[in-house]
Amino acid sequence: MKILIAGAGIAGLAMALALRNRGIPFELVEREPSDTGRGAGMYLPGNSVRALTRLGVIDRVREIASTIDVQQIFDARGRLLNEVDLASFWRRCGGCLSLSRSALRRALSDALAETPVRYGRSVVLLQRDSAGTLVTFSDGTRRTYDLVIGADGIQSTVRSAIFGQEKLVDLGIASWRTITDNRFGITGWTAMLGRKRTLLAIPVEDGKLYVYADIATPDGVFAGTPADTMRELFSSVAPPLLPIIDSLNPAAIIHAGRLREVPAQPMYKRGVVLIGDAAHATSPSMAQGAGMALEDALVLAEVLSETKNVEAALTAFSARRLGRIQWVQKQGRKRDAVRSLPGPVRNFILSRFGTGLYAKSFGPLLEEI
Ligand SMILES: Cc1cc2nc3c(=O)[nH]c(=O)nc-3n(C[C@H](O)[C@H](O)[C@H](O)COP(=O)(O)OP(=O)(O)OC[C@H]3O[C@@H](n4cnc5c(N)ncnc54)[C@H](O)[C@@H]3O)c2cc1C
Secondary structure (H helix, E strand, O other): OOEEEEOHHHHHHHHHHHHHHHHOEEEEOOOOOOOOOOEEEEEEOOHHHHHHHHHOOOHHHHOOEEEEEEEEEEEEOEEEEEEEEEHHHHHHOEEEEEEHHHHHHHHHHHOOOOHHHHHHHEEEEEEEEEEEEEEEEOOOOOOOOOOOOOOOOOHHHHHHHHHHHOOOEEEEEEEEEEEOOOOOOOOOOEEEEEEEEEEEEEEEOOEEEEEEEEOOOOOOOOOOOOHHHHHHHOOOOOOOOOHHHHHHOOOOOOEEEEEEOOOOOOEEEEEEEEOOOOHHHHOOOHHHHHHHHHHHHHHHHHHHOOOHHHHHHHHHHHHHHHHHHHHHHHHHHHHHHHOOOOOOHHHOOOOOOHHHHHHHHHHHHHHOO
């Protein structure tokens, strides 16, 4: 069976590893000329950690990553609203970790060492013919595959070629992400909630800190640099996170953008399947982007190893994945809605029911895939 994976992000690299681990050959192409290492931090709840274990890369990831044992949510004045013992909750999956996106990508691509990625080569066109899916690459070459796996991210070329140019759903939230030195003694997942806005800090590797900020806003046009905007939006928060805002360097690399979703639906059609953000980009408030991509890869490799019938494999894949992904998207939207409630209502809900709500959202993800 000839398999092409389009995109070497977290989904594509995990897919390659999962197929390699099962002895299934594939080709992997990536649009970027090299592993760019772009991006900020990744918090990995326990189900993502379990998936990395099943992919065989957890030892390398643990060497680099920070262990995150506690989640704390404060209001903007610094009053603790809720604390979750993550180490206990996720114990059977191996706990929670966090690291930079580039370190996670490197751990996955290092594990693939002898199966190189074809960098600088993108998929530009897909056409169905009687022999399979004919793919045209950016260098003009063409090749037919029995299965094309679209792991090419939220703006997926594979998705628009096969499933049409459906619109991404804007979630009404503008966000900023950066990595700075952890001079602030932050040891766990630490969030502060202001009016329709969230500031979050999580330790990553090498004494660094991943900082995420967002605000619910229908348009999100901000004058000034991202650092100025973050300072303006969060200048009134108290410790523990205020010193981070005060120390923001105007020259820091800050990724700014709007949060968008690809609503999950069956994403396969005659020899083409989507995984990761291409299939189901999601609000980050469940921190499940990597987890869902890693799980997709494990399940798809498993069903492909069980049958030579591609269509049967893709039907089985979709049946096993769709409900779980739709759950994550629904919970993400609910959590975003709670964060945007008027302060007193939100604070009451989180301080009275925060731990129960956490268990309700994440409990199903403790189950094996
Ligand atoms: C603000 C924010 C915070 C987040 N925080 C977290 C978090 O803490 N934890 C977490 O688990 N998730 C988080 N996520 C989600 C997570 O980043 C994504 O779900 C994850 O990176 C998706 O990986 P992917 O491989 O599907 O897509 P991508 O990482 O986008 O990779 C797609 C790859 O395909 C390549 N490509 C694109 N088009 C083509 C083409 N035509 N041909 C060949 N290659 C192509 C791209 O260059 C890229 O390398 C966050 C997301 C956002 C927006």
